[in-house]
Amino acid sequence: MNKDLDYYMALPYKVVLVPCDEGGYVAEIPDLKGCITQAETKEEIVGMIEDAKRLWLLAALEDGKEIPETGKEDDYSGKFNVRVPKTLHRTLVELARSEGVSLNQFITYTLSRAIGLRPF
Numbered sequence: 202m203n204k205d206l207d208y209y210m211a212l213p214y215k216v217v218l219v220p221c222d223e224g225g226y227v228a229e230i231p232d233l234k235g236c237i238t239q240a241e242t243k244e245e246i247v248g249m250i251e252d253a254k255r256l257w258l259l260a261a262l263e264d265g266k267e268i269p270e271t272g273k274e275d276d277y278s279g280k281f282n283v284r285v286p287k288t289l290h291r292t293l294v295e296l297a298r299s300e301g302v303s304l305n306q307f308i309t310y311t312l313s314r315a316i317g318l319r320p321f
Contacts, residue, residue: 204268209258214271216250218243232269233257 214230221227221239228250229237236257240246261268285293297307 206255206258206262209262209268209270210255212271214254218246228253230254230257232271 214232217229217231219227225239225241226243226246227237227239228246230250230253233254236250236253238246238249238253240249258268260266293308294304297304300307302310
């Protein structure tokens with residue numbers, strides 16, 4: 202596969218948008234180190250970060266630099282192993298039982314709440 206500008210522009214890079222205390226916004230793409238821009242409005246920042254991404258990618262391609270690729274959905278299985286102390290394991294099992302759900306459901310719910318997502 203030819204990894205040209207169009208290929209990289211189509212990747213779903215995460216954009217972080219931060220409002221500035223003095224007004225306006227700053228946007229950056231963490232996977233593309235140094236790809237950052239700012240604008241006065243949210244409407245402007247969307248176009249500005251796309252321009253910044255395009256210029257960052259063009260420079261990297263011209264310089265022959267390695268371009269990080271953002272994670273794709275098929276890179277994540279939805280499974281991971283975590284080792285916890287036996288006492289924590291027991292406590293989690295007991296809490297799940299008291300809620301009438303599986304340990305997996307309880308941990309998914311708890312993790313979702315901990316990072317600010319609406320539980321599934």
